[in-house]
Amino acid sequence: MHKRIRNIWKRICCWTGLCLLLASPLTAKDFTVVLDAGHGGHDAGAVGRISKEKNINLKVALAVGRLLEQNCRDVEVVYTRKTDKFIPLHGRADIANRAQADLFVSIHTNSLPKGKIARGTETYTLGLHRTKENLAVAQKENSVILIESDYKQRYAGFNPNSAESYIMFEFIQDKNMKQSVRLAQSIQRQFRTTARRNDRGVRQAGFLVLHATSMPSVLVELGYISTPDEERYLNSAQGVSDLSRSIYNAILDYKRRQPGTSGVGEPADLPAEDSNNLPTEDVSEESESRAEPEKTPEPTAPVPSQSQTTADAPVFKIQILTSSTRLKTNDRRLKGLAPVEYYVEGGLYKYTYGASTDYNEVYRTRKQILAKFKDAFIIAFRGNEKMNVQQAIKEFKQNKHK
Ligand SMILES: [Zn+2]
Numbered sequence: 001m002h003k004r005i006r007n008i009w010k011r012i013c014c015w016t017g018l019c020l021l022l023a024s025p026l027t028a029k030d031f032t033v034v035l036d037a038g039h040g041g042h043d044a045g046a047v048g049r050i051s052k053e054k055n056i057n058l059k060v061a062l063a064v065g066r067l068l069e070q071n072c073r074d075v076e077v078v079y080t081r082k083t084d085k086f087i088p089l090h091g092r093a094d095i096a097n098r099a100q101a102d103l104f105v106s107i108h109t110n111s112l113p114k115g116k117i118a119r120g121t122e123t124y125t126l127g128l129h130r131t132k133e134n135l136a137v138a139q140k141e142n143s144v145i146l147i148e149s150d151y152k153q154r155y156a157g158f159n160p161n162s163a164e165s166y167i168m169f170e171f172i173q174d175k176n177m178k179q180s181v182r183l184a185q186s187i188q189r190q191f192r193t194t195a196r197r198n199d200r201g202v203r204q205a206g207f208l209v210l211h212a213t214s215m216p217s218v219l220v221e222l223g224y225i226s227t228p229d230e231e232r233y234l235n236s237a238q239g240v241s242d243l244s245r246s247i248y249n250a251i252l253d254y255k256r257r258q259p260g261t262s263g264v265g266e267p268a269d270l271p272a273e274d275s276n277n278l279p280t281e282d283v284s285e286e287s288e289s290r291a292e293p294e295k296t297p298e299p300t301a302p303v304p305s306q307s308q309t310t311a312d313a314p315v316f317k318i319q320i321l322t323s324s325t326r327l328k329t330n331d332r333r334l335k336g337l338a339p340v341e342y343y344v345e346g347g348l349y350k351y352t353y354g355a356s357t358d359y360n361e362v363y364r365t366r367k368q369i370l371a372k373f374k375d376a377f378i379i380a381f382r383g384n385e386k387m388n389v390q391q392a393i394k395e396f397k398q399n400k401h402k
Helices: 002-027 053-071 089-098 132-147 163-169 175-193 228-235 237-256 359-369 389-400
Strands: 031-037 075-079 103-110 121-126 199-205 217-224 315-323 340-345 348-356 377-382 385-387
Touching: 031 053, 031 089, 053 075, 053 103, 053 217, 053 237, 089 103, 089 132, 103 237, 121 132, 121 175, 132 163, 132 199, 163 199, 163 389, 175 199, 175 217, 175 237, 217 228, 217 237, 228 237, 315 359, 315 389, 348 359, 359 377, 359 389, 377 389, 385 389
Parallel strands: 031 075, 031 103, 103 217, 121 199
Antiparallel strands: 121 217, 315 348, 315 377, 340 348, 377 385
């Protein structure tokens, strides 16, 4: 008899366990955050007197992740790295795109050349820099691609050190932009109030890692490793705790404002203080490192165009793959994408998707197909001739202002 009861009891337990297992999708994580600790392995990032950027970034990223994992059961945390290893920039974006993440937060630490002092945090969204200082930050962070062997091919001729290359970031206006700025503002607000850091503002610049992700994305600069007292703070338990709590709070705040998430309805408009969010500045700073408030970038002053007419305007397309043979329209490698076109270059068939004289439109389309074609990049043609894409963007800009 006893044995029978025990058997029944066992069965009940088994069924309950199975039911819970089957029911688990109901409580599945509905929000994925990718935490990207910048640099790693043989790429140390900026180097201070007592520490390296890669280690600060990792400590803070892991601490943010821990807070999310411990306190938010509906948030899935994906790390681009959890240890001291090198990951190329495109690899970081791939991880986020594959995970179909809702947010991408890249964590970095700033530095200035010898003799220059600055203190405080900055959060960047993708866009065209307004100041040389912001361009310098993007150039420094992008220059890590130079240690990737195939960077010329992979980043379509992008030269991180040439200011010319950054023109491609001028027209970025997609739906992610607004959300990215919202998260960036929230992070800066938290740095100011929770961590009591000097707020150097929300800024825009052309970061390749943000360009390659297909979801709202920001890049955080936690502080200046080149400023001795700030470096000590960045390496202290207090510093790591304050900064990680700030980012954690901001992610939660962002998530709460998303439509369809639990507890709160439609995203509320940002409080007035944000729209005039003038960063406070260190009075001791040199003028070079002064912060400038930035919002959604607007096109710069029109450049008078010469004989260009829209009839021979460059056409932008997205190159998705290269093959040594011609592909059938139902080839698996095309992943169902249609219609596609190809052109032949260097004996190879190069397949493209989409075509428009509107760079913005092609830019948005590229974002949509990144999950399928992680290396998709924009190229340009005039007539049937392939042309330099930077030149094409320049002309697009000129035509726009006619
Ligand atoms: Zn960095």
